Amino acid sequence: MIKKVVILALIACSTVSCSAIKEYEKVYINDPDMVLGAKKVDRFQTNFHSYREAASGANGGKTGGGCGCN
Structure with a gap:
């Protein structure tokens, strides 16, 4: 009997x-907080590449010279 109760x-x-998600709760799925950003390694590589090559691409990163002064 105890075994049945435990199970x-x-x-x-x-x-x-x-539980099922209600229709009004599905609004939060598209919340900006749930958007995945770039990984720290990818951001570092992009930043390093822009300084090293003295140029920046279409990644929205820093622009300027390649000396690392900016």
Whole structure:
């Protein structure tokens, strides 16, 4: 009897987190906070490349000379 109660309790606890998303909650999926940004390594490489090559591409990064003074 106790074994059945424990199994029932485990099943009940494991299915509690399953829920459907309501229509009005789907608005938050497109929230700007949920947008993934560039990884730190990619940002570093882009920044390093723009200084090294003395140019910047269409990445919206820094513009200016290649000496690293800017």
